Structures are given as C-alpha cells and as structure tokens.
Amino acid sequence: MLPAPFRLFFAAVPLLVAAGALTMAAFPRKMTSWQTRSPDGSTQRIEPSDTRILMMRVMGVVVAALALFMLYGVFTVIP
Template sequence: MFPAPLRLFFVVVPLLVAAGALAMAAFPRRMTAWQLRSPDGSTQRLEPSGTRLLLMRIMGVVVAGLALLMLFTSQAIFP
C-alpha cells in the first residue's frame, strides 16, 4: 500500500495531462497563434495550417484518452 501523497500524485498528474490535452484539442488555434512585432512597430499574426490544427485536435483527444486510461489503471493496480 502506497502512502497518500504518492497515490494523490497518480491521480492528479493524469487529470492535469488530460485537462491540458483536451484544452489543446478544443482550442488549437488560440493555443498556437503567434503575434510578431517588427522593428517598425507593425504586428503580424502567424497561425498554423488547417492540417496541423486537425492533427492537434486528434492528438489532444488521443493523449487525453491515454491519460485517463493511466488514471483508471493506476486505481486498479494501486488500490
């Protein structure tokens, strides 16, 4: 039997990873947009292509699924 802080670690970390991955899947454009400022003071906004946004959504869902799977399996292995 593991002490409570270690068991808490195995619960909190997968939840944080899943939350971050779902946020990346839900808002990929907002989380990857860059705003550049040139020396003359003008600004330019760089955004990823549509294919990259789609792959970021897919990978966000996959990573969130793996994190939640890790959460539930750690609960089954470490009761």
C-alpha cells in the first residue's frame, strides 16, 4: 500500500489532465488563436481551420476519457 501523498499524486495528475483536455475540447478556438504584429504595426489574427478544431475536440474527449480510465485503474490496482 502506498502512502497517502503518493495516492494523492496519482489521483491529482489524471484529474488535471482530464480537466485540461476537456477545456481544450470545449474551447478550442480560445486555446489556439494567435495574434501577430507586422513590422508596420498592424495586427493580424490567425485562426485554425474547421478540421483542426474538430480534431482538437475529438482528441480532447479521447484524452480526457483515457485520463479518467487511468484514475479508475489507479484506485483498482493500488487499493
């Protein structure tokens, strides 16, 4: 049996990964928009394509599911 700080670490990391992945899936445009400035001082906003947004949403859900499965596995394997 592992001490409590290790169990907390093995529980907190998958939860943080799942939260970040779900944030990426929910708000992909805010996470990937860029603003550039040219030498003449004008600004330009760079937005990702719709296919990239869709893939970010899908991968965010997949990564969150894997992280939650890992959390379940931690409490199943390490009682």
